[in-house]
Amino acid sequence: MNAEKVNTQAGKIILAPMEGVVDATMRHLITKLGGVDLCVTEFIRITGYVLPEKEFLKSAPELARQGKTPAGIPVVVQLLGSEPELLAMNAISAAKMGAPAIDLNFGCPSKTVNKHRGGAVLLDEPALIHQIVKAVREAVPDNIPVTAKMRLGNLDKSLAVDNAVAIQEAGANSLAVHARTKVEGYKPPAHWEWIGRIKESVDLHVVANGEVWNCEDYQRCKELSGCDDVMIGRGLIARPELGLMIKSYQLGQSGDGAAWPQVVLLLLEYFSFVEQKLPPKYVHGRIKQWLHMMRPQREEAEKLFFSVKTINDLSDLRACLEREL
The missing domain is CATH 1.20.225.30 (Dihydrouridine synthase, C-terminal recognition domain)
Incomplete structure (x- = not known):
């Protein structure tokens, strides 16, 4: 890499939610290390009732510290489910507890989650996605952003733009897009150019996600997606200092990794x-x-x-x- 020849606009680095991996301890250590501007919790499954505070605190203990990690990095609370009113009621609770933002999961590829009508399987139903986002957006205070995370689709990419438009028209503040469908899982490549198509089709802040392992991937992802902000999951777990490397890279420095x-x-x-x-x-x-x-x-x-x-x-x-x- 010749960082001196790269002219890259600074953008936010967001630590992606990863079920069973990126818990509060991992968020604490990675944000303490530096280079990450925002975190999202593992999904909190919403089924049948409004969760008590203790259940929110299990997944998001940062709510007891004004919604931030000990390093002061905001932690967005992510909800997963398919019932608009129930998700809205739980979003109200999380907001009252201090969540800096509410994120809605339309991307989880887990067979168990999808079987119970959660995550990426909802991408077959843009109308339902619209209802969910709209219900949550109308329920929480205006000063609390409502965001969503989706894949390019469930079985294929045919509804990628439709889902993004549904999310936008429902009033979301931001959309993170993982550049693969559910059936593509985590197999390379990530289709960053599809995020670019989505970004061109909506008047909504879009965040790129998927297959960013190093500074070169980061730059290529930004170029193809057109996004300034990039969400990184496995890349930050594999190389916890990747956020710092990217920040150095943005300044035209070498971006070398840790010893x-x-x-x-x-x-x-x-x-x-x-x-x-x-x-x-x-x-x-x-x-x-x-x-x-x-x-x-x-x-x-x-x-x-x-x-x-x-x-x-x-x-x-x-x-x-x-x-x-």
């Missing part, structure tokens, strides 16, 4: 947090999960993952990590 010992220190910090929150038998799995997700971007992570793969004793696991320093 491996710095990453190991972050893993050890994560280890300590997880130990405090989970029963011992679940701790090693979370550490291995993060290492596994780092593997595509770091040779050191690949080697360390196979070194710890069969270790379940937490003392042995910690010692193995510490030997990497």
Whole structure:
């Protein structure tokens, strides 16, 4: 990369919601590291009733700190469901608790979620998506943004623009688009040019999402999508300093990554947090999960993952990590 020749407009970096991965601990560590401007919670499933505050706090403990991570980065609360009035009532509760914005999930590809009429399967029903967004937008105060996250479609891309228009006409403030359909899952490539088509078809703030692993991907995504703001999930988990790298890149600097010992220190910090929150038998799995997700971007992570793969004793696991320093 020759960063000196790149003229790139600064935009926001948003940490994407990832079920079972980007919880409050992960949001805390990545925003503490820097380079991220906004976070979105894992989806909060809404079915049948208005959740009590304690349920919101499980997924979004940041609501107890004015909707921000300890580093001061805002955390948007994401809701998932298919009942407009019920979603609206829960959105009111989240807003009263201090959510800086409400996001609506129309992108989750999980078979279980889709089976229960949630996530990406709703992209077959633009009229319902409109009803959901409209109900939530009318329910929460005007000063609380209502946003949505969608894929390009469920089975195909034929309704991509229709869904985006439905979201816009319902009054949403912003739309994040993951540049693949549900059936495409997470398989490369991400179709960033389709986000560009959507952006040209709506008068709505659009955020690009999908398959951004490095500064070159980031720049290419912006060029093809036409978006200034980019949402990143797996790329930030695989390389937690990617936000900082991109910020340097935006300034025309090299955007080099962190040294491996710095990453190991972050893993050890994560280890300590997880130990405090989970029963011992679940701790090693979370550490291995993060290492596994780092593997595509770091040779050191690949080697360390196979070194710890069969270790379940937490003392042995910690010692193995510490030997990497």
